[in-house]
Amino acid sequence: MEQVKVQDKKVYRVQGFTCASCAAKFEGNVKKLPGVRDAQVNFGAAKITVYGEPSIKDLEKAGAFESLKIYPENQDVRMEREPFWKRNEAIQVGVSLALLMIGWLMGKFYGEDSLLSVAFYFLSMLIGGYALFRKGLLNLTRLRFDMYTLMTIAVLGAAFIGEWGEGATVVILFAISEALETYSMNQARQSIRELMDVAPKQALVRREGKEFLIPVDEVQIGDIMIVKPGQKLAMDGVVVKGSSSINQAPITGESIPVTKNVGDQVYAGTINEEGLLEVKVTKRVEDTTIAKIIHLVEEAQAEKAPSQTFVDRFAKIYTPAILMAGFLVAVIPPLLFQADWNDWIYRGLALLVVGCPCALVISTPVSIVTAIGNAARNGVLIKGGIHLEEAGALSVVAFDKTGTLTRGVPVVTDFIPLISDKEKEFLSIAATIEKHSQHPLASAILRKAEEEAVPIREVEDFFSLTGKGVRAKINGIYYYMGSPGLFEELLPAGIPDQTKKRMLDLQQQGKTVMALGTESEMLALIAAADDVRENSKEVIRRLHELGIKKTVMLTGDNRATAEAIGKQLGIGEVQAERLPQDKFEFIKQLRSDGSKVAMVGDGVNDAPALAASTVGIAMGGAGTDSALETADIVLMADDLGKLPFTMQLSRKALQIIKQNITFSLAIKTVALLLIGPGWLTLWMAVFADMGATLIVTLNGLRLLKVKD
Known part of the structure; x- marks a missing residue:
């Protein structure tokens, strides 16, 4: 089934x-x-x-x-996207307003109750309120009570008691309020429309030696796509020929173009800035990264946040209650206290108008749609209103270390020759040895040698000393490279005290130390570390500024390295030597006191901890389908700097949602209090409702202005 x-x-x-x-x-x-x-x-x-x-x-x-x-x-x-003033509704409102003014003038000359004045008011109501009456009367026949029902009863009631001018004014103001609501939602959806327009609809493809410009839905996996300088890529793929800088801002929000060479992944919607590229298509148009982003953003905007669910439930009870309250206000004083029927029917109708839930209903969705769209445009994918609200209430942020706070790639931080003026020579020997090694830090030493432009020599003999290091014969001399323990065994007198002190200093900085030497002496110390991202310290500082009470680093790395990096970055608490299961349990422990906890990781290795957190935030989603699917929030670029923007946007959204709901209910309360002494007129009531709708929508649209 x-x-x-x-x-x-x-x-x-x-x-x-x-x-x-x-x-x-x-x-x-x-x-x-x-x-x-x-x-x-x-x-x-x-x-x-x-x-x-x-x-x-x-x-x-x-x-x-x-x-x-x-x-x-x-x-x-x-x-x-035609302007409002060109639409049929706008023309109807214009005609209705003109007839209202003529009716008012007729009233001035011939009296408010004159046939001419009433006729123009009637025509104004009929033309301006045609759509309103059609919906409202249909709802009445089906006993469905919403804002159209309330407004229809109010306008017809006003006509019944002879308040034709006010009835016509209510119609016009309500029509303007509807137009404002439509405009605000269209503005909020603008972010999605911009995303949808990012990727070209056609691609230049080479097949059997010939080039064709074809619609993207006809492009097949394996086709070779030709992308000229200045053009947008139409499909995801892998570069097979050429080199260029690619502006990935539409996908990842990165402001600086990224260099792409043969073998690198590229995405639909990004812009080729310099060279000619040939790209092998790897995904069909409906499976491209931009297509997934659009789909996930649209799905996210459909998910109701807790505040929106509350508003919807409240409105279902509130609207019929207002209708009943309006009826009681209209009939009880005349029946029980011989009050004037016309006066109290008028007050009951004013209650119906001011009780219309327009502002309350629009207050949350306009904020959520705007915030999620703005985030997507800046390379952050928020996968639902609930995650947006929860991110706005976070008090603790936990980070994985490797690949999140650090780059996940070791680099040589210190190369210290123990014999002066021999740095280049010793680096050349170290790189020659490591070229044949499988050690995790070998690539870091080779990159260092490449940066320093030192030559790689010939190796005459190479032998691995399991768990300790390696030995290699270069130019007839045996050199050793490995852990400090290797040289404690090799050297007749052990490692000199001064060298030991230098090694200990480096280790206390969280660095891995290796040594180069012969059987009789040590020649150089090499310290390597996982390179900390340039902006990690700034990100931690900004999070604390935004009100995050506690930052934690969770890592499987050794304690000395973890604590050194934690101190360098200003992280509040360091949890080292933690396995994935330990991270999961620690996140649960952090949440046990009711704290809202975010876990920031790579979306794969940290899956249990991401799942256990209040909000799971994954890095680098543009290249990882699993991150797009599993995390609650995805930072599309491999850039931790997007995290403070995400927190700032979420907090602003939560603040605006609360403001909108509070303001909507407050304006209703004030207007309701004015009904008692009879100060609230029908046109004031609808103006209050329209004003509230306008204010909450404009307040929600302020989220478009939150920048990275």
């Missing part, structure tokens, strides 16, 4: 959503279509996932109440 369900799953893009409640209504309509078993609308990404076989015509019929347009997900359709 599940297999069938997956096979007939189809995803469509939706054009025309104006509000979250409309999206929910559309979802309900689609679920009722024949042959549809289930449907889920993603309002943030303007998509619907359907399990079944409905036609596009059927789907558009289900969305006819909103004039929705439906397109297959992969169809290259330019969504209309």
